[in-house]
Every structure is written in C-alpha cells, then in structure tokens.
Amino acid sequence: MNRRRTFQSQKSVRHGAVLAVTCLALATVVSAMASLNVAVPGIARETHASQTQLSWIIDSYSLVFAALLLLAATLGDRFGRRKALLGGLGLFTVVSAAATFFSEPEPLIVLRAALGVGAAFVMPATLSTITSTFPREQRTRAVSVWSAVAGASAVLGLLASGVVLEAWSWRSVFWLNVVMAVLALIGTYLFVPESADPEKQRVDIVGAALTVAGLGVLVYSVIEAPEHGWGSARTLAGIGIALVVLAGFVAWELHHPRPLLDPRLFRNTPFAAGALSVTLQFFAFFGFIFVIMQYLQLVRGDSALVAAVSILPMPAAMIPMARNAPRIAARVGLRRPWIAGLAGVGAGLAVLAQVGADSSYWLILTGLVPLGAGMGLAMTPATTAITDALPSRLQNIGSAVNDLSRELGGALGIAVLGSALNAGYRSDLNLEGLPGPVAEAAHSSLAAANIVGARTDNPALIDQARDAFASGLNLALITGAAAALLGAIAVALLLRRAPAEGTEAAAEDPAPKVPEAV
Incomplete structure (x- = not known):
C-alpha cells in the first residue's frame, strides 16, 4: 500500500517545475558567494571598512556555509527537505533585506554569516530533492542541469551584480538576493514535494x-x-x-x-573520487574568480560590468558541456570525460597564467574556453558518482558531501590563490628610493599603489605595480592549474579498476553498495 501511494505521488510530481525551482534556489545561494565581490569598492567607500573587514564581509558567508552544511543536511533529512528549503530561503530573504539598512562593516559581517546559515540549509536540500524525487532513468540528466547551474551561477551572479551596480549602490546586490529568494520560496511552496528519512532517527x-x-x-x-x-x-x-x-x-x-557521516563511505572509490574531484575543481574555480576579477578591474581598468562580461565565455562553454556530459559518459564511461574535464581546467588555467599587464583579451579568451568546458565536463560525473553511491535514504548526506566539498574547495582556493597572488606581487615590487609611507601603501595592495601613484604623479610606480600584480597572478593560476591536474591524476588512479560503463549502465544497479554501519 505504501509503495502504491509513493508511486502515485511520484506520478503527480511536476518534475520540470521541481528542477526549475531547485535550480533557482541553488543559483540564489551560489551567486551570493561571488556577486558581492563586484560591490567591494562601493562598500569600502561608504562603510570605511579596512581591508581585513572587507575580506570578512565576503568570507564570513563561506565560513558559516561550509561549517554548517553537514548539520543542516542532516536536519533536512530528519525533518523534511522541503521544510529545509522553505526555512533557508525565508532566512535568506529576511537577512538580505536587513543588510540594506546598515552602513557599518561589523553588522554586514554578522549578516553575511547569517546568510551562510540559510544557504547551508538550501544547497544540500536542492540536490537531495532532485535525487529523491526524480526516477533513476531521469536522475542523471537532472543532476547535469543542477551541475551546470552550480558552476555557472557564480559567474552569472557577477554579471547580474555588475548590471545593477551601473544604476544603483552596493545595496542593490542584496536586493537582488531578495528577489531571487522570494521567487524560489514561492516556487518551493507551490511545486516541491516533501521528502525525508522515513525512520526519523535521532540527530x-x-x-x-x-x-x-x-x-x-x-x-x-x-x-x-x-x-x-x-x-x-x-x-x-x-x-x-x-x-x-x-x-x-x-x-x-x-x-x-x-x-552523521560514516567515514567508511569513502571506501567506495567513486564516492571518494567524486568528493576529491569536486574539492579540487572548485579550489581552482573560485580561486580563479577571486584573482581574475581583481586583474580585470585593477590592471586592465575594466568597470565591474565589463569585467563580468569579459568572463562570460567560460559559462558559455561550461553549460552546454555539462548538459552533454551524461550523453558522453553513456558512450565512453564516466572515467574518460571526467579526467579530460579536469585536465581541461588545468590547461585553461595554465594558458591564463601567461597573461601580463598588457596582454590581449584574445589570450584570456583562449584560456577561458577550455576552463569552462573542462568544468562542465568534470562536474556531472563527479556529482553523479557521489549521489549514485548512496541509497535514497542517504541522498541528503550525499548532496551535503558534494556541497561541502565545493564550499571547502572554494574557501581554500580563495585563500591559497589569494596568498600566492600577494606573495608574487610583493616579491616582484621594487620600492627602493620611495618614501616610507608611499612604499608601505604601495606594498599593501595594487589598489593602494594606484592611488599613491596618482597622488604623487608617479606613473612609473603604477606601471611597476601592475607588472608585479600580473606576476603574482601567474603564480596563483599555476597553483590552481596544479590542483586541477592533481585531481585528474587522483581520479585516474582511484577509478583505474572501475567498470567502463556510463551512467546509463550504472542505472541498472538500483541499490548501490554502502557500508553496513550506515
């Protein structure tokens, strides 16, 4: 009787609407990770925030997001994924609106951390809703759409923020969060069915x-x-x-x-390969976004909108490749396109590492295309490997591991590539002969060097600082490329004995093996 009722409820689900709503919710929380980077100059001018405070306005979101993902996923599994979506989106809406009423850095840091709480409930619930709602024969393609949205939303968030900042202040970025979250909230209420662990185990x-x-x-x-x-x-x-x-x-x-998360799950090599791959992919990806936006605006002199438009070829290559990844995997198996995608990410970043202060945009474009295509090709196999390794009752944990890998990878990538950028910039900047205060300001950042150079009528300092920044960028992107190539090697080794069948063949096994203790 229960099986018949479940079958009938599955038939009544509007899968297209569920996919659209969950992807909108996903785009809301993912775009918020990157979109505020475009508004940092305006925030700095109005709030008089220090560089450390600006960093925390951006990073407090990722910190809380990553730290709470597993707990939030477990609570969603226990009390209902639809409830997790509604609660997380509601909190996201209220906090985003509240942030528009403050002009001091400290409240913004706290509110961005609160946004991370809401995002931690939303993101794992989106993927687990898809994997628990869609029939197995439709699941891989739905996951490919989810993967494309997850990969492209950060860039599209930058673009949307650049557009609204042309007409309004930095507060418009938070109002953009409100609009997206409200639409996702309404869609969740109308179309998303409830799903949860029927055993209602203790947390x-x-x-x-x-x-x-x-x-x-x-x-x-x-x-x-x-x-x-x-x-x-x-x-x-x-x-x-x-x-x-x-x-x-x-x-x-x-x-x-x-x-909460059985470590023995990682004995399943596709599951372990998927988690490691996602971590290293987004280590490279978010680290790249962090450093390239500074290069485009501070070195090339682009506006926020022009800088965002400049990297659109990357999602333009990423989205169709992510959509076609299941078809490619069905023909040649998950392993080959997965490894090729990670290698493409590494190759794209290696090309971008050749840019200098006066490089043509065509060189940037040459690196953006393989970077985007590689991300699209690798994301779907990695995410599918994680979700297909677990039974339906653990899908929220599987999606949480996927999201946790992504958030940790992104936070580490921003920190490590940012540190490499700063190290390269400072080591290549020759400040001999400059007065102490001028040298100290120029040494702190390229933005400060540009201001000091303009005030002291010293164009040579500005040119030298731009060249030093480009040198630091090269070091940062080589670091990102090495991480992606390390991921390709790791996947090749972990899956060297994996069957050659693709995702369609994998669908024949309705009960993936997991440790008994789970």
Whole structure:
C-alpha cells in the first residue's frame, strides 16, 4: 500500500517545475558567494571598512556555509527537505533585506554569516530533492542541469551584480538576493514535494558539534592565513587544532551506531573520487574568480560590468558541456570525460597564467574556453558518482558531501590563490628610493599603489605595480592549474579498476553498495 501511494505521488510530481525551482534556489545561494565581490569598492567607500573587514564581509558567508552544511543536511533529512528549503530561503530573504539598512562593516559581517546559515540549509536540500524525487532513468540528466547551474551561477551572479551596480549602490546586490529568494520560496511552496528519512532517527549532536568546530576553525584559519602568514604560529596552530578536532570527528563517527557521516563511505572509490574531484575543481574555480576579477578591474581598468562580461565565455562553454556530459559518459564511461574535464581546467588555467599587464583579451579568451568546458565536463560525473553511491535514504548526506566539498574547495582556493597572488606581487615590487609611507601603501595592495601613484604623479610606480600584480597572478593560476591536474591524476588512479560503463549502465544497479554501519 505504501509503495502504491509513493508511486502515485511520484506520478503527480511536476518534475520540470521541481528542477526549475531547485535550480533557482541553488543559483540564489551560489551567486551570493561571488556577486558581492563586484560591490567591494562601493562598500569600502561608504562603510570605511579596512581591508581585513572587507575580506570578512565576503568570507564570513563561506565560513558559516561550509561549517554548517553537514548539520543542516542532516536536519533536512530528519525533518523534511522541503521544510529545509522553505526555512533557508525565508532566512535568506529576511537577512538580505536587513543588510540594506546598515552602513557599518561589523553588522554586514554578522549578516553575511547569517546568510551562510540559510544557504547551508538550501544547497544540500536542492540536490537531495532532485535525487529523491526524480526516477533513476531521469536522475542523471537532472543532476547535469543542477551541475551546470552550480558552476555557472557564480559567474552569472557577477554579471547580474555588475548590471545593477551601473544604476544603483552596493545595496542593490542584496536586493537582488531578495528577489531571487522570494521567487524560489514561492516556487518551493507551490511545486516541491516533501521528502525525508522515513525512520526519523535521532540527530548525531556530538558529531554535528565536532563538524562545525573542526570545519569552522579550519576555514577560519585558511581565510586568515593571508593576513597573518601561512607559516605564522596562529595559522599553524589553527590548522593543527582543526585537524585534531576533525580526527576526533572521524573516531566518533566510526563508533556511533547512526553517524552523521560514516567515514567508511569513502571506501567506495567513486564516492571518494567524486568528493576529491569536486574539492579540487572548485579550489581552482573560485580561486580563479577571486584573482581574475581583481586583474580585470585593477590592471586592465575594466568597470565591474565589463569585467563580468569579459568572463562570460567560460559559462558559455561550461553549460552546454555539462548538459552533454551524461550523453558522453553513456558512450565512453564516466572515467574518460571526467579526467579530460579536469585536465581541461588545468590547461585553461595554465594558458591564463601567461597573461601580463598588457596582454590581449584574445589570450584570456583562449584560456577561458577550455576552463569552462573542462568544468562542465568534470562536474556531472563527479556529482553523479557521489549521489549514485548512496541509497535514497542517504541522498541528503550525499548532496551535503558534494556541497561541502565545493564550499571547502572554494574557501581554500580563495585563500591559497589569494596568498600566492600577494606573495608574487610583493616579491616582484621594487620600492627602493620611495618614501616610507608611499612604499608601505604601495606594498599593501595594487589598489593602494594606484592611488599613491596618482597622488604623487608617479606613473612609473603604477606601471611597476601592475607588472608585479600580473606576476603574482601567474603564480596563483599555476597553483590552481596544479590542483586541477592533481585531481585528474587522483581520479585516474582511484577509478583505474572501475567498470567502463556510463551512467546509463550504472542505472541498472538500483541499490548501490554502502557500508553496513550506515
């Protein structure tokens, strides 16, 4: 009787509407990660925020987002994924609207962190709703759409923010969040069915606390590392504490009868390969977005809108490739396009690492296309490997692992590539003969060097600073390329004994094997 009722409810679901609404909700929280970068100059002018405060206005969102993902996914699994979507989107709407009424940096940091709480409930619920609602024969293609939206939303968020900033202040970026969240909220209420773990098991509170503490300290330490130095006692102590806490989390989960996330899941090599691949892909991707937007605006002198438009060839290549990835995988298997996609990301970043202060846009375009195509080709196999490794009752955890890998990769990529950019800039900047205050200001950032050079009528300083910034950019992008190529090698090794069948063949196995303890 229950099976018949489930079948009837599945028939009544409007899958196209569910996919559209969940992808809109996903785009709302993903675009918010990057879109505010465009508004940083306006925020700095009005709020008089320091560089550290500006960094936290941007990064507090990712910190809370990543730290709460597993707990939020578990609560969604326990109490209902539709409820998680409605609650997360409602919080996102209210907090985004509240942010428009403040002009001090401290409240904005707190409100961006609160946005991260809402996003942590929304993002895992979107993918788990798709994987638990769609029939298996339609699931892979739906996941490919989700992957394309996940990859392109950050860039499209930059573009949308650039457009609204042409006419309004930085507050318009938060109002854009409100509009998108309200539309997704209405769509969720009207079209998304409820789904949850029917067993209604108790939440692993200790595991959740260890996850939040460990990931919170780790991401905090990585974000602060460029400020204090990667070799500083504060950074090393923070990372060390985080690793100890996370080791404690693993030990606790291994002995818990109903763990928040069973570490033995990673014995499944496709699951492990998917999580590692997503982490390294978005390490490279979000790190690239962070440094390239500075290059386009500070070195090339583009406006926020022109800078956003300049990188549109990347999502233009990414979206169709992500849509066609299931068809390619069905013919040649997941492994080959997956590895080729990661290699494409590495190749694109290696090309972009050749840009200089006066490089033609054609060189940038030559790197953007393989970067976007590679992201699109690799995202769908990686996400599919994670979700197909788990039964339907654990889909919220699978999607949370996918999202956690993405957020941690992005936060680490921004911190590491940003640190490499700063190191290259400072080491290549020759400030001999300049007065102390001028040299100190120019050494802090390219933006400060541009201001000091204009005030002191020293165009040579500006040109030298631009060249030094380009040198730092080269180092940062080579680092991103190395991460992507490392991902390709890891996937090749982990899946070297995997069957050659593609996603359609994989669909024949209705019950993927997972550890019994789960």
